[in-house]
Amino acid sequence: MIRPPTRPNASAPNLLRPVRTTRPRVLHVSPLMFGEGGIVGGGERYAYELARAMAMQTRTRLVSFGEPLTRNVDGLRIEVFRPVAYVGRKRLGPISPSLAMAIAWADVVHVHQIETFLTDQCVLIARLFGKKVFLTDHAGGDRNFNRRLGTVDRATGLLLVSHFNARGYRKWASKVRVIHGGADPARFRPLPGLARMEKVLYAGRLIPYKGIHHLIEGVHPETAVILAGESYHAEYRAYLDVVSQGRNVTFLGPLMGEDLVRTYNSSAVSVLPSVETDMYGKKYPKSEILGLVLLEAMACETPVVASRIGGMMELVVDGETGLGVPPGDSAALGEAVERLLGDEKLAREMGRAGRARVAANFTWAAVARRCVAAYAGDLGEEIPDP
Template sequence: MRIGISCYPTIGGSGAVATELGKALARRGHQVHFIVTDVPFRLGEFHQNIYLHEADTMTYPVLRTPPHDFTLAALMADVILQYNLEILHVHYALPFAVSAFLAREMLPGHPVRVVTTLHGTDVTVLAQDKSLYRVIQLGLTKSDVVTAVSHSLARQTHELFHIDTPIQCVHNFIDPNVFHPAATDLRECFARPGERILLHISNFRKVKRVLDLIQVFHLVNQRIPSRLLLVGEGPELSAARELVSGLGLEGRVHFLGKQDEVAELYRASDLFLLVSEKESFGLVALEAMASGLPVVGTTAGGIPEVVADGETGLLAPVGDISRLAELAMRLLTDEALHRRMGEAGRARAIQRFCLEDKVAEYERLYEQALCQGKAT
């Protein structure tokens, strides 16, 4: 198949999933065209069967802001026509599904089919803006196939937009050959012998509740000598630094900034923390599980679909800092429980969220979309 993929190029679950999906499709012999505003952060070096098309947005004094979405739509139309794409798989309703709709309107009669994957923010955050509600709704209803990365997100989308469009759940995935347990010397860079390492990776938005996480770590560290690794950047970074300073944790918390390659950090850690108030899936929790790392998290959104509470990690209600700290200390002090949950997490990641299985699911959806197009 000839497949176009559009996604955000920045660090985040949606960009990582879209990029890894494209690479896997290319390895399976499909021709894959990334139609983006910048090179996706996990694409990097040359890959056979992958083509990169970057939108070059013009500026004009009359326009208050550059017309990024229109430029993207025009590029989509050009690539669809030039390479006779069969599938255009867009990740996020806004702007990508809407831009795909505009691109197809530019090419009346072209049989390209649009598959939209929802990753969360376009539903859980952007849809709260009344000025964007109908635009997002348009992108969803004009797509040929809509998927969501969790059952929770699919239900929430139907409830918010009151649409008849079926939304199929295709969970996110990991490559177990990339994320796996292994010994590493990296621990020595952060912790002394006997100290435990807790890890968190996110974009530091308010919904990630990084300040809660630091409070959890503070309680844990009072009982168990520990270090906290914080990976990523975002709006809450300054507040997080201030709280760390206020609690006297400067020597215990390491701000590592944005990191493209994080597999080694999972291997160096003892526990992964994800205390979000909204989480459509929780890809970082899955990566931790695949690395043999137990997870302590909240029951928000799709997290319980990833982390089997009591089997691969321990979950608590959003905002329950003392309970989250208690669960973390339980895992850090019970070696048998820690080992059992780490092994169960690795097994669950391979059995239910393996890359090749999910790529095959998407291939079936592409075929379904093409068959629907021929039938009409």
């Protein structure tokens, strides 16, 4: 006897359809990898730290490109795919067949660096697969087809790192959410047993728009200046050697992990003297859209001095957690630094206020929660005028 086909049991699992839960599967995509063997830049660090914190809250993977690598860190799966080719000169437009497979796994795709061919690919593939796709600008860029393909128009949302950054995306205000970066107060913390020395720290890449020479020229010649970062510009590095002659300047190279935490803690002041026009006349309209090193220093109770440009003063409360100075003004920068060096009580108060501000507003756990809320539709931002 031929039996009629039975109706499928609605409660039975469909093995051909992925099981949905309230926790989305999130794929972060960054053209370059952060860390040892990768890039020590703010954009790469932002993607890594955000994905690492998000893995504590939902299923998360981080994909980048270069020499193949797979590892797990605190529940975060990190994969580096070998590209078959690149579009552009800065290696920000990798092409890899593995990218589509990674996007197919995700419910949400979060791409870091907007103005790249990688972002063009991610948006097109994600939309083809019916996935949500969010973009974060980190001020980098390379050859891309954003305008021709309508990449930003096609994106679900723009999660931007500062109100300063958001002003460049007013056209898409309805899909913008400003979510500043963070620091991990458990890692970046005060070390009570380590004495603070009378030295000034710059942590970051040694490149022209960081304005490092203004720091060297601005402080007293005997003031100890520590430069912790890798050089990416040979001519500028040579110039820093010249302006450092006869001064107390130490080049440490890049620092990570506990070495960086100890250096923050042993420094009296941390400085980010970035400029919008470098010494060669090149302009940087997105010079410093955030400034993660400021948050890391503040979390270590180290007072900061920062140029009043970009998004930095959205992090620093001038006169409370640090001091703001005009960009490119060596004299004003030197005065601010010497003020903190000469007033231990003020420096200590600013340091404590800085850590409290980070703990209340700028932890990576909070950043991850805000992003997950945005993935669910919490978008639309009133973008203030300058």
